[in-house]
Amino acid sequence: MESIVDIYNTLATRHYSVLHVFSAGTFGVFVGLTVQRWWQGRRQKAPAPLSPSLASPRSYQDDSESDTDEDSDSLRAHKMVLVVRTDLGMGKGKIAAQCCHAAVAAVQTAQYKAPDVLRKWEKYGAAKVALKCSSEKELLHLHALARKAGLVAEYIEDAGRTQIPEGSRTVLAIGPAPIQAVDTVTGHLKLL
Structure with a gap:
């Protein structure tokens, strides 16, 4: 062979x-x-995300971690508030869904209106606080005050498929923004 x-x-x-x-x-x-x-x-390889700050996993820092920036407190002092109407009698699940819609709308608006503030808010934990108001009139008044102060403010109108009438304004998201600026508009409201 x-x-x-x-x-x-x-x-x-x-x-x-x-x-x-x-x-x-x-x-x-x-x-x-x-x-x-x-x-x-x-x-x-993964395709490039549309928004790198939202597509990648975040590692949030808590207050115990040190930061060398001079203005570290001002960087961390950002929040978003979700103002929920209590007069509509929404169930817990409905409130949660409406808050999610409002938060997403506010983040999408902040991406082009206040990208630096959005980045700071995301970097330090993306704090969100749920507050309550008693009427649509109060919700719209808060919306106008927030817009006048130059803050991101988005409210949600319900589609009316489940618990509440179509077009009902359910939740208002204000921020992300510096805590002091948000508190000038919503500081008097109680926690949900």
Whole structure:
């Protein structure tokens, strides 16, 4: 039985066209495997997120961790408040869903109106506080005050598919913003 080297030598000396085909085939397989590995590596990488600050996992810092910035207290002193109407008689699940809608709307607005404030708020825990108000009139008044103060303020109008009438304004999100600025608008409200 002949070894592979003997077969190769025989082909090399007597059959030049077979040698060329064999060499070209080997080279083609090598190139194909290389391209396949490169392509699979590209496909496994995650696509670039639309908003890097929202797409990547966050590691929140608590108050016990040190910060070398001179204004570390002002960086951490940001919050969002969610003002919930209590006169509608919403159930706990409905309130939770409406608060989520309001928080998402406020963050989306802050992405283009106050990106630096949003980044600071996210970096230090994204504090949210649920407060209560007793009427739509009060909710709209708070919305107007917040907007006048230059704060992000978004309220949610319910679609009316479950517990409450269509178009009911259920929750107002104010912020993210510095705590002092938010408290000038909502400091008198009680916790939910």
